[in-house]
Amino acid sequence: MYKLLIADDEPLEREGLQLMIERAFPQTFTIFHAEHGRSAIQQVEQHRPHIIFMDIKMPGIQGLEAIAEIRKIDAQSKIVILTAYDYFTYAKEAISLGVIEYVLKPAKKQQIVELLQKLLHQITKEQAMREQQLTAREKLVQLQALSETAWTWLLMGKMDECSAHTFTGMEFEKGYAMVIELEKSDASEREKWEEIVKQCIKQQRRCLCSPLSQRQMAIFIEAEQHERIISFAQSLLKQLEKALQQRVKIGIGTIRSGVDGLKRSYKEAWTAVRYVSSFSRAIHIDDVPITDEVEQIHIKTNGNVIEQVEMFLHENYCYDVTLEEVAKYVHLTPYYFSKLFKKETGQTFIDYLTHLRIEKAKQLMRDEGLTVKEACYRVGYKDPNYFSRVFKKVTNMTPTEYRQEVCERL
Structure with missing residues (x-):
């Protein structure tokens, strides 16, 4: 049922209007009365009526003053002025306060009925629109949460990239990861703890947060190179331990x-x-x-480290790449990396890089028609004579001979 308030200092006016409304709209309204402005304000605070009929001239707080206060409490109610005073200034002020209609007494039954039908239609329409907006907002929140989970799972290696791209785009392109591990494990508290961690971090940084799983959460935080990561993490650790009432490590x-x-x-x-x-x-x-134990953890965590190294070399073979530099890239000691690389590829690091550069040089001379000297510099060698010696050692011919042979074939 709808709630309706009649504010008028004349009891007969209130009762007569109520009788008219109940006969025209049976079992439609719960009707409340107010004999002055103060009572009207109190009734609105208590009942939040959908429709208010308000007289202007009442003892104490006048009708227009009461409407001004009511608008501070409830901006949605439909207010109708029902008065014997046909003054332009009253009507003008009533409009400024968001009054729907200005009806002069004595109001005819048909006028009141048509007015209430119009107001009920408006209220129903607005309620349906609010419901649609809430539903849409709930769906958006769910999609955002799902999208965040999808992207964090992708970055954690738990979802393939094609699946993640069916959701909305990632919010940033540059940043770092943080893994937060809780000391306690309690399934009944998991959602609460997860929400606490998210709130603590999202209030301070733009980030993506994974669900809490096996006492760990992965956080991907937008950042630039100058970011003071360590001090932020230490501050965050203290905040989390206080909020979660348990110890944490990051x-x-x-x-x-x-x-x-x-x-x-x-x-x-x-x-x-x-x-x-x-x-x-x-x-x-x-x-x-970097210890043997850490290296073993790292190898296990990163899966095939050699695939990462091969990708790195294919992208950087033209630069002055060293074994030490690549070992640091994958967080391994040069000694351990050298042994692992030879075991996995059957070649030493230097041999692999040399063969890669020579194959790239052959490709450049064959496909792009580069000279020996141009190919030499493009693949990372600084001395054409040294390049020629290395090329012959690998291919059993000089780069000039190779280039001539390729030209003859063409």
Whole structure:
């Protein structure tokens, strides 16, 4: 049922209007009375009526004053002025207060009925619109949460990229990963703890948060190179321990770009948090000493490290790449990396890089028609004579002979 308030200092006016409304709209309204402006304000505070009939001249607080106060409490109610005073100034002020109609007494039954029918139609329409807006907002929140989960799962290696791209785009391109591990495990508290972590971080940084699983949450935080990551993590750790009422530890990855970079940062953060044996600590991957134990954790976490190295070399073979530099890239000691690379590829690091550069040089001379000297510089060699010796060692012919042979075929 709808709620309707009649505010008038004349009891007969109130009762007569109520009788008229109840006969025209049986079992449609719950009707309340107010004999002056103050009572009308109190009734609105208590009942929040959908429709208000308000007289202007009443003892104490006048009708227009009461409407001004009511509008502070309830902006949605439909207010109708029902008065014997036909003054333009009253009508003008009533319009400024959002009054729907200005009806002069004595009002005819048909006039009141048509007015209420119009108001009920408006109220029904507005309620339906609000319901649609709430439903749409709920769906948007669900989609945003689903999208956030999808992207964090992608960056954690739990979902393929095609599946994640069916949701909305990732919010940022550059940042770092943080893995937060809680000391306690309680299924009944999981959702509450997850929400606390999200609120603590999202109030301070733009980020994507994974669900809490096996006492861990992955956080992907937008950041630039100058970001003070360690101090933020230490501050966050204290906030989380206070809010969660338990100890926490945090592992932090390096700042990287794109999906592949953030995936790598997550693996670094996971390695770092695994290294920390005690709680109430935050540690960056760069501060994790490289030991056999850490290397084994890192290999296990990152899957096929050699695939990452091969991809890195194919993108950077033209630069002065060293074994030490690549070992640091995958967070392994040069000694351990060298052994692992030889075991997985059957070649030493230098042999692999050399063969890669020579194959690229052959491709450049064959497909792009580059001279020997041009190909030499393009693949990372600085001395054409040295390049020629290496080329002949690998292919059993000089680069000039290779180029001539290719030209003859063409």
